[in-house]
């Protein structure tokens with residue numbers, strides 16, 4: 053579940069009265085997601101998503117995230133635009149927490165993509181990179197390979213072994229990824245968390261890209277590597293779907309060709325992408341009480357993916 057905060061009907065009505073969107077009809081908490089509280093809000097004029105920012109988001113970054121939604125949406129990407137309140141503000145505060153109202157987009161998240169769907173996800177990711185290139189906002193990636201290494205070192209080998217006997221093996225791996233991380237590849241604003249649950253689809257078409265709250269400036273090929281790792285395996289990372297991986301990269305390259313250097317870097321970028329999710333999931337695993345109303349995500353799902361890339365990355369991206 054992801055409704056961390058209960059909002060009364062009066063609070064919601066009062067909030068909606070600050071926007072030019074009609075009157076509140078209903079607000080339903082959305083179970084999906086783990087970081088923020090989300091409600092599907094219906095007013096007398098339309099449907100919206102109301103997000104309350106709860107965890108991992110520095111409120112100072114909100115103008116970057118919300119401005120990016122409007123920038124990409126204005127360029128024709130399937131990205132929700134933000135609804136500004138009657139004073140022109142893209143976010144408001146409720147009891148010390150920031151909230152934003154954004155456009156509701158149709159579509160469903162896909163668990164088992166077809167190659168055609170994966171192709172279209174790859175293509176829209178490349179369009180996103182091209183469209184974001186002139187976005188004036190700046191935000192550095194604070195979840196790069198040095199952070200992954202630091203997080204795992206802070207947890208320590210003993211705590212890692214308590215989660216899984218194989219997890220401590222990720223410490224030397226994280227060191228080598230951080231040491232060899234490429235630096236001179238093309239950059240833009242990247243989504244950096246384009247998992248299936250952050251893509252809405254209608255049939256084969258991508259109808260929505262959501263959850264830009266890890267977006268930052270970084271290497272575009274790294275974003276493709278994150279997306280490849282998130283889409284091309286079954287749920288627990290035990291089996292690789294080569295048709296999906298190829299379709300994703302083919303779709304990306306139908307819009308933006310990878311350079312020779314980007315292609316050569318894909319194996320380490322894919323390992324680094326896995327390490328980023330191993331480290332955040334490990335940290336959450338340790339920090340989240342077992343009785344919390346949030347389902348913890350297993351870091352081992354991405355250890356298996358990383359091991360796959362370690363063994364097969366060179367041929368896979370050749």
Ligand SMILES: Nc1ncnc2c1ncn2[C@@H]1O[C@H](COP(=O)(O)OP(=O)(O)O)[C@@H](O)[C@H]1O
Nearest residue numbers: 082084085086087088101132155156157262263
């Ligand atoms: N603009 C949108 N249009 C339609 N549904 C949305 C939109 N934004 C979020 N959702 C729904 O809310 C859920 C959680 O949103 P998300 O931004 O992924 O939350 P979290 O940051 O907590 O992971 C999504 O899985 C989707 O069902």
Ligand SMILES: N[C@@H](CCOP(=O)(O)O)C(=O)O
Nearest residue numbers: 085086087245247263329349
């Ligand atoms: N995609 C990440 C988790 C990030 O959480 P989100 O709900 O904000 O997308 C993972 O799978 O570890």
